[in-house]
Amino acid sequence: MSKAIVFTGGGGPDYLPDDLIDRGDYLIAADSGFDKAKALGITVHYVIGDFDSTQFVREALSVDHELYPSEKEYSDTYLAIENALTHVDGGYVLVGGGGYRLDHLLQTYSLFSQFGPPMLWLTRYESNFLVTSYKRFDKLSKGETVSLYPATLEGEASVKAKELRWPLDSYQMSFSSFSLSNSCMEECLEVHVEGDPIFVSFPVARKQDKMVP
Template structure:
């Protein structure tokens, strides 16, 4: 299995969990995502994008990282270019690091949809900011290692059929959830969290190190 971490320009908090997740992964930085490299203790094998968010200090600090420069007027985001580069290098698992937050809500939303597309195409995907994680959900069952009381939500990206939640404060059994419903927001882990979905697509967003409550 070839695991790649894509450094994106969103928020990042380095946690022991995140450090374990990226351990041994090959790293590609997308534009200003290079700023996370030092905090994570990694050296990217490629730095790609149009560099419209890169300053002279970043260039100097990472002068030895190979660069693939793209024009500003292009039909892909820097993050998508980095993901494509990982796939061309044989990635079977992709961590989108810095996928949440930042100044561009549209980019953060695109990262969610990109994660689902990767999963649909057979590439395992995890989105993370350290404080938040996103895992695409397609038909089938997945189990998670979150501690009790970890807050999580399931965001439907279509109508969901046969959604079952076990190991949750508010469990569900073969429930239909319409697209846009808030039914599956702000749940909590209570035991071993398992999610089963018969049809549809969704994103599980969890807060593994946060005490945040809605």
């Protein structure tokens, strides 16, 4: 099953998980996400947006692209995710979009309610793994910081994760109540979710992260 990898502006990682990109994946950049992909040594299939942020306009225009006016109804990230999901039969990964401008960060986060959250969201500051029902994380370090929070603004879930300094047992998670800066007490972490999906977030995107931990 193919997936889309969407590169966007904002804080992005300095490297990607070794097993992130598979044959048949669709790679698309939203405006300055082209710069991030280029810095990572990635050649994208398509570039979309108004091209007001990329530093490589001429190079971006040489790729298959869709150019929009700067005054438009939707953000470049919206357009990229919308386009990406028409090209794949699986989900998508979001690379970038972390920090810098709060309004952009919140707007990006709001897109997860419209298109569904990404299976993996890599920013400059954290690796966010989507959990819809159950996921086991291995090869962790004892004491490693981890946060758990809803994958959409309106998401609500009951969460169980026992291998934590502050264990979660049928914890009612919402945007106003999530597990911030918890820490792993074991080298593995099992997360059970009932309800809406959540993100399990490890600070700083790590090279050893796997697409499926």
